[in-house]
Amino acid sequence: MNSDIRELDCAGRIVKLDRPRIMGILNVTPDSFSDGGRWLGKSDAVQHATEMQEAGADIIDIGGESTRPGAETVALQQELDRVIPVIEAIVPELAVPVSIDTSKPQVMREAVAAGAGMINDVFALQQDGAVQAVADLAVPVCLMHMLGNPRLMQNNPVYDEVANDVRQFLRERARHCENNGILSRNIVLDPGFGFGKTLEQNITLFHGLTTLVTGAYPVLVGVSRKAMIGQLTGRGMPDRVPGSITAAVLAARMGVAIVRVHDVEETADALNVATALWRV
Numbered sequence: 001m002n003s004d005i006r007e008l009d010c011a012g013r014i015v016k017l018d019r020p021r022i023m024g025i026l027n028v029t030p031d032s033f034s035d036g037g038r039w040l041g042k043s044d045a046v047q048h049a050t051e052m053q054e055a056g057a058d059i060i061d062i063g064g065e066s067t068r069p070g071a072e073t074v075a076l077q078q079e080l081d082r083v084i085p086v087i088e089a090i091v092p093e094l095a096v097p098v099s100i101d102t103s104k105p106q107v108m109r110e111a112v113a114a115g116a117g118m119i120n121d122v123f124a125l126q127q128d129g130a131v132q133a134v135a136d137l138a139v140p141v142c143l144m145h146m147l148g149n150p151r152l153m154q155n156n157p158v159y160d161e162v163a164n165d166v167r168q169f170l171r172e173r174a175r176h177c178e179n180n181g182i183l184s185r186n187i188v189l190d191p192g193f194g195f196g197k198t199l200e201q202n203i204t205l206f207h208g209l210t211t212l213v214t215g216a217y218p219v220l221v222g223v224s225r226k227a228m229i230g231q232l233t234g235r236g237m238p239d240r241v242p243g244s245i246t247a248a249v250l251a252a253r254m255g256v257a258i259v260r261v262h263d264v265e266e267t268a269d270a271l272n273v274a275t276a277l278w279r280v
């Protein structure tokens with residue numbers, strides 16, 4: 001890890017960044033693209049979160065609004081109804097922190113009140129009131145780059161130079177956050193693979209991780225089971241695990257601090273082997 005930030009303090013639960021860390025995905029949406037509807041029940045969600053922790057997850061990321069390409073937005077109350085009971089049920093059962101995948105300031109506030117220790121926002125706190133919410137909550141936040149919005153983002157995305165554009169956007173958002181009360185040690189950056197990017201752009205962006213990780217902030221990457229893995233392997237959703245793990249290992253090797261994945265056990269094995277054996 002190249003960033004200056006050595007650990008994340010997620011409302012008292014510490015994530016040390018001394019080696020690549022795993023964020024396990026727990027979707028509570030009925031329409032999420034890869035496991036939608038599988039973890040809707042509260043007890044199922046608790047069980048899956050516990051299994052991911054035992055398998056090596058360092059953070060559990062709960063999302064109640066699908067951000068897959070073409071997805072419609074979810075009303076505030078519906079999102080709260082999906083995520084808050086699950087956070088309340090899961091947090092006491094886990095040792096690792098829970099992050100909330102949301103763009104809505106009200107959901108951020110209620111999720112942290114319910115026990116979440118981190119915010120993961122694919123809109124990089126651009127919704128009104130979101131920066132203030134995170135400044136007040138004083139928990140780590142992942143700022144992700146997206147071009148446009150989930151409904152339209154895959155319609156012919158255009159960049160000047162994708163890696164540069166994304167890096168500049170993220171650094172500007174980070175500066176804006178710091179100027180508005182968010183501590184630098186609470187900022188994590190994510191280039192947002194698949195969010196308004198073609199396969200070619202995703203590949204160029206991946207190569208650019210070597211530069212992104214030299215900045216002041218830890219970098220988080222999510223490529224798990226995404227279309228780019230499908231395009232590179234010719235495989236459908238259930239068969240993208242080996243491709244996803246390969247990308248996670250490469251990202252970690254390039255200095256990425258946290259990988260966001262569905263398949264925690266397989267990724268943990270791969271990272272354990274890779275970090276032990278790879279020396280240049």
Ligand code: 7PJ
Pocket residue numbers: 025067068101120121122142144190192193220221222223224226260
């Ligand atoms: C990402 C995310 C990602 C961060 C999703 C999926 C689609 N949050 N939320 N980074 N992707 N930070 O689960 O593949 O890449 S939703």
